[in-house]
Amino acid sequence: MTENPPSRQAWVILVVGVLSQMAATIAITGPAFLIPYMHTDLGYTLTQAGTVAAAPSFGLILTLIAWGAFADRFGERLAMTLGVALTALASGIAVALVGSPVWMVLIIAASGAAAASVNSASGRVVMGWFPRHRRGLAMGIRQMSQPLGTSVAAVTVPPIAAAGGFSAYLWFLVIVTGVMAVICFGLVKDPPRAEAVPSPVVTSTDAGQPGPTSARGESTASPATDNPYRMDSFLWRIHAVSALLVIPQFAFSTYGLIWLIANQHISVGIAGGIVAASQIVGAIGRLIVGGLSDRLGSRVGLMRVVAIAAVVFVVAIALISLTPMPIVATVVFILASAISVADNGLAFASVAEAAGPHWSGKAMGTQNTGQFVMS
Incomplete structure (x- = not known):
């Protein structure tokens, strides 16, 4: 098809x-x-x-x-x-x-x-x-x-x-x-609102739980009166994981410049360029990871890979902090910064799909709130 x-x-x-x-x-x-x-x-x-x-x-x-x-x-x-x-x-x-x-x-x-x-x-x-x-x-x-x-x-x-x-x-x-x-x-035009299907086809979802979908593969499990937060724990787990992954993201964006200057003895001008480059690479990374999730047909599976990679790069940054290695530090910092933001689009897409058309606004608002509070 x-x-x-x-x-x-x-x-x-x-x-x-x-x-x-x-x-x-x-x-x-x-x-x-x-x-x-x-x-x-x-x-x-x-x-x-x-x-x-x-x-x-x-x-x-x-x-x-x-x-x-x-x-x-x-x-x-x-x-x-x-x-x-x-x-x-x-x-x-x-x-x-x-x-x-x-x-x-x-x-x-x-x-x-x-x-x-x-x-x-x-x-x-x-x-x-x-x-x-x-x-x-x-x-x-x-x-x-x-x-x-x-x-x-x-x-x-x-x-x-x-x-x-x-x-x-x-x-x-x-x-x-x-x-x-x-x-x-x-x-801006509001998208067509999907109506609840009386007898939906049950398929496997990213959440790891069976979920009803329409013929187009869109969630129809959440009529306006159904609270998806009470149906299972998937949304809560996505919110929690995303909030935790904000920690390295904001640590790198907030303290990355001073870490490059004070810890790795890189000049102010070059350090600023490295931070700017990391932002650009991070933006491109979101695009690539989002497209990859479409090809793989799974967002949560890719989020797991991103989370594991974030742990690896955080450990790498910690080890590099023990001794100045400017060139290695530059490469690792750019990659670490990119990995730390790669989950954002995946998480938002997963949250909206799991929440359904009647709850996606509230769910994405909750997702953003948790991230901002953690940051």
């Missing part, structure tokens, strides 16, 4: 999902690049500036599950459009509040809370439009949007702030998210 390729609409949705996630990522990570400007130009203490920088992430954590439930109930188009539009509104209001650290923390947290809509809804809409045999690749591409968004923020935010201060960054964010809200409203 030949498998139907993704429709043109599916690819349009994927592009919009990537761009909207990149815009949300700029809103979440942008303030971190402005700490020096808040300290010198606005007179914030380092503690105040750091709190403002962290505020979007706090807002994000508080609303991820709520936005997922909103997308489940009202659709992805409304969730993405409303969330990105509210991010633009909050950023515009923040322009008038830059002189007050307290108000800035509150309004920047609100912008992060609004941007959280994209995390759940964009993944949900991509999963809804792509057939199962292409979802791994699609989610791998979608997961590239976060490191790409961080890279765009790192390149654009400091010069914008240098030219026009914190307010210039906020206006930049208003424009970016405002344009994306219009694009989401015009181009």
Whole structure:
């Protein structure tokens, strides 16, 4: 039997999902690049500036599950459009509040809370439009949007702030998210909702448990009234494994630069290039692993391989830390960083498929929440 390729609409949705996630990522990570400007130009203490920088992430954590439930109930188009539009509104209001650290923390947290809509809804809409045999690749591409968004923020935010201060960054964010809200409203279409099948065909799933699927191989086990978290432990186990795999991911991304400089005696410029290269390789790795999961027909099996590889590379980093080996350290660090993020797309695809069309938004919100809390 030949498998139907993704429709043109599916690819349009994927592009919009990537761009909207990149815009949300700029809103979440942008303030971190402005700490020096808040300290010198606005007179914030380092503690105040750091709190403002962290505020979007706090807002994000508080609303991820709520936005997922909103997308489940009202659709992805409304969730993405409303969330990105509210991010633009909050950023515009923040322009008038830059002189007050307290108000800035509150309004920047609100912008992060609004941007959280994209995390759940964009993944949900991509999963809804792509057939199962292409979802791994699609989610791998979608997961590239976060490191790409961080890279765009790192390149654009400091010069914008240098030219026009914190307010210039906020206006930049208003424009970016405002344009994306219009694009989401015009181009995003909610995928067809699968209806529960009275007598589904029972097949084997990645969860290792028998699960009902439709003729297209999509989960139909979870009508709106059925809670997939009560059916078996699969979703809980995926959430737990993903949260644990966040530990090496954020350890490498947060402390990798200083480890290369202080432990391996690599110059600051070269170390920065190594970290940047690791982010690019990691983004490409998500794409490759996602496509491979489609070919193998298993996401969880590949996640096991990624988890084992992560353990091996963490041990390798620990051993290399005993003595400076700059060349070896560079290669191992890049590979370790790539492996540590390779599971993200696999986990999101598995969670959405296991949760079913009526619960995937809440499940992906829970998945993201666990990862952010652990990080």
